[in-house]
Every structure is written in structure tokens, then in C-alpha cells.
Amino acid sequence: MKLDIISVDTPGNFKISLKNVSIYGLEKLEVTGVKANLTEHVVNMNFSVPSYTLLSKYEMDGRILVLSLKGEGESNITATDVTVEYELKYDLVDKKGEQFVKIADQHVHYEVSRAYFNFTNLFNGDKLLGDSTINLLNDEWKSINDELKEGIEETIKSVSATIVGGIFEKVPYRFAFL
Template sequence: MTKNSFKRCHKSDPHFDACLVVNIEDAIHKLKNGAPELGLDSFEPLLISELVIGEGSGPVNVQQNFKNVRLHGLTGSKVLGHKASLDENVLFAQSVTPTLRLEADYDMKGRVLLLPIYGQGPCNVTLVNTKINHTLHGELFDRKGKTYMKFVNYTVTLRPEIVRFHFANLFNGDDRLGDEINKVINDNWSEVFTDVRDGYERSFGLIFQDLANRVFTRVPLKDIYLD
């Protein structure tokens, strides 16, 4: 895949934002098998070496440390809307991802819903039908006579319909206790996820910012937006 594989929109097009919606979704699907020339070796799953979700201020008094993360489902995302304020270098978008599944090796110790929890091993966190609002702030820079954009801030909000958790090997492999705590967490998924949602949103914002910059800092703006 090359930069010319991506469709482009004319800034003068009265339907510019609608064009962006179609083309962004097309680009996401084309990246399914990665794009090494853009620094994207794998997109399905997306590989992340480490992810840390800090403890919440309510029922989740435990830091979640994830390693060898495999993030599945991003290429199934559908863009619902997009707005570009090109003069201010600000982009807004809303998407929905049917299934966003995080598989990783976890390590944690603390309390959830006042219950002690500790363990390390494989885990699975699945967000279903997640609406994601994206806000990107960029800065322009020139290189070899061409203008590029670098995103200096990327914030997201995550609103899943439901979240499913599974942590294997809790309590040193005590299956009975492990099954019980997994059930409690899933029965109270909304309260549990809401308490640590800020941590997930910050982490996903950094992940998406890195992905966007791998493209935008390599592809000149003239090859993304046509005058």
C-alpha cells in the first residue's frame, strides 16, 4: 500500500465532510493488513507493547497493567460523522466499533467493589458497540518544501453498550474464586468501567494519536486534501 492508495477530498467540495467520512472509513478498511511503508506493520490486531490503566476514584482501587496487548476490531469501525476546521487544524469525528477486544497479559493487585483481587495471566476486555468521539488538534510543519500535519493532542470519549471482562489465573489459579470475582465484575460492568473510563480514554487517545501521526507526518497534506 502507498499513500496514493487513499482517496482524497476537494476542500472546495460543498460535501467535503461527507467525503471525509467515506474516505476515512475506506482507509481504515484498507489498513487491515497493515502498511509497513507508513510504519503500520499490523492493524488487525493492533499490537501494543504495554498499557497501564490507573485505579479509579470509586469502586476500582487497583492499577491494571497490561503487556503484549493485541487490540482487535478497529478495522470494523464505521465513521458516523466528521467535521474538519482546516483553518484551525482541528478535526472532529464520531465512529462506532461493533466489537473492540483487548487481549493481553495482565498484572494487578488491589480491590474491586470492595473485594480483594490479585493475579497475573491472560485477560480479555471486550467493548461492544462502542461509540467513540474523536477530537484532534494539529500543527503544520514543512519538510523539503511540502507541508505536513502533526497531531499534538488527540482526545477520545468511549461509550460502549456493554463491557465484558475475563481475568484468568486470579488468586494464584483458584478457579472458584476467580469465577466468582469475574462474575461480580461483569454483573457490575457499568460501575466498574465508568470508574476507570478516563484511564481507557487517555490510553486510547495516545494510541490513536500515534496511529494518526504515522500517516500524517509521512503523507503531505496535498496528498490528503485537494484544493
Template sequence: SVYSCSLFWRATVQSCVSSVVFPVKKIDEFAFSASTFQKCNRKEPDFDECVLTAAQGGLAQLTHPVKEISFSGLEPVEILELKIEAGHQTVAVDQNFKNCKLYGLSKTRLSKFRFDFDRNGVDVAGFIPEIKKVCEYELDGKVLLLPIKGEGTSTVILRDINSTLTTSFEETKKDGETYMKFKNTKFAFDPGFVSFNFENLFNGDKELGDNINKVLNDNWQDVFQDVKSGYEQALSLVAEGIINQFFTKLSAEDVFD
């Protein structure tokens, strides 16, 4: 999805992720409204189960463009710029990506989606069969002590992902209704498999490029572990942007009885 606001949505953090920038895009389609979202009663004993069902259903609806909340759908999520800084052991290279597309988030199978109104927090857990990240990349550094340099198209695929998300929210009143703004979102995940493909390494030297890609894939666990926190922070920003775009337009009264 492209995050659509009047301005570019920019978020920065201090450590592994330098920046994530989402583009502006006009949304012409309409696939969702408050009336199509399952409402849940906070006072009912099955509230948590209802929220989980509603969230899974809402996720399916957000696969498509949503004019009402200026959201162009989860397939794909588009990111203009993404920078993941060098790791501390095997990955001694800053990863600069642009014009990224993330595929697969809409396939998330939620196992928990719990609102805690006493502490203004939300806890989420789920399984994602696959996330595919396709970006233009620029690299110049070392991985596993081997030089890596180039620019072109990159594809990173993560499979069998167990994930959790925690976030907190503040409530504000507007026109007599309550709106929630989410912050401090933390997305954590463990993939069962990761593959890398960087095209046009070393100015298109196929033999060198194939060798480096093979080394990356043969050692994917060590390589990914070193930059995992950067990917987690990037996806935390993506998730927070999606949640806030949803709840900017829909009040608590729209989704809860």
C-alpha cells in the first residue's frame, strides 16, 4: 500500500533504521467503510475473540484500496526510501534501498489481537507465510569479510514468519468522538528461511555476483541475524503507519460498542 497523506509520511529512529519514507498516491477505488467493519462490545465476555475476528476481516479488506482512509491497499506496501545501517558482526555495509514494494502482509494469519484499555495498549501475534521485499539497492561494504558493491534490483524473501507486535495509544476527542493515535510500536519476528538476490553486483560481473549471492544464501541465518533489528524497526514503522491511517479516519465509536 502506498501511505497517502497530504505530505510524505516520514519516520526516523536512532539506531538501525535511518529512515522510512512513504510516497503520496491518489486513491480512486473504494473498498471499505466503517459500516463494513465488524464492531465489538467492550462489555461482552467474548470481546477479545470478537476483536481478533474483526481484525482478521479488516486485514482482508485492506488488501484492496480504501478511498475513505486514503489507503491504496496492502498488496503491495510501497516505500520510497529505506536505509538499514550496518550490523555489528557479519554485515559491515549500510543497506540503502529505494522504490521498495513489500508483498505478503495481507496474508498474515492472526492468533491474537488484544486491546488493553487499562494500559492503553495492544498486543498482536500472528504467522506470515511470506514477505517479499523488492527494491532498488545500493551497497558498498563487506559481508562475511567479503567485499560487496553494486546497485540495481534486489529481492529479499522471508518465509514462515512468527511475529508479534505491541503498541500503545493515546485517546483524543474530536467532534464528540474518540480517536486513537498509536505510538511506540514494536514489531518482532522470526523467519524460518530468508533468501537474498542482488542483481548487478560488481558492475554486472555475473560470476562475482553469483558467488556473493550464494555466500549470502548459504549463510542466511548469520547474515539476517546481524541486520534483523533493522528490519524489525522498519516493519514497526510500516505497521504503525497502517494502524494510524486506519484509526485516523475511524473513531473508537465506529469500531467498538
């Protein structure tokens, strides 16, 4: 999957922008559960992915946990054993005599069993400081993930809205949930 940009801002004044993003591993995505309540207009889906790798150009600045991070360059973010719970609430809209699904709200929760980070050119290329920071990020991956979780879930919602919304714009409701 290719995305132009992913941006994550945390309440703690940390910003990271990933550009020209390529995501690998989603071809192994498995739908592990689907539950639909068509009367209430709610669909719940569970997904799992053994691993994904996100390659991009990055720019970051700010504090995460106790770390001050600054840099721009190439990034590689990999996560393993990813599970996602996705809830879609929808409305029905009429277009040309047909009913179509329109996304009203989404909720996302994800978990990973491990995450790995690599960023080139941290701290203007200071190799010693950059390498030790990368090691710390990878040692403290769980805390980093927890700190970024809200922003990552918002990103998943945005990507999901684009994909799911694009499908539902073209497929009438009577064919959407057979």
C-alpha cells in the first residue's frame, strides 16, 4: 500500500511526519471476525497481520517519554503480530434511487506484540547519539507505542475511511452486506 503522508502528533508535543509511505505485509492481512447489526447500522471487524513494515521519508521533532528527538531522513518501522478491532457506524443516503452507506463514525483499537524502529540521520547525522537513541527506542518500544497509540489509531481510521468509504461510494447498500 502506498500513502502520500502519515502525520502523528501527540499531546506531549511530539510530531512525526512520514512521507512517500510504502507499507509491506498487508497482503497477509486476515479477517478474523465480522459482526454486523444492520438494524443499528454497526459493523465490527477484527483483523490480524503477522507483520508489517512501513518505509518512508520522515521528519520528527519533539519529546516522547523522556527523549528529545529531532531528525529527517529514511525510516523503517516494523510491527509484528498486529491485531485490529474496527467498528464502523454508518448512515444510509440516497443517490440516484439507490441507498448507499455513508460512514458516520469509526472506532479503532490495535495491539502489537513487538515494534522495531530505525531512523537515519537523527540529530543531524550524529551517529553515536543516533544509534544509542535507536537502541533505546527499540528497548522501550512498548512505552513508545503506548505514547503514540492515539495518533496511530487516528491514522488507521483515516486510511480505513478512505478505503471503506471508497468502496461504499460505488457499491449500493443492497449489495454491500450480502
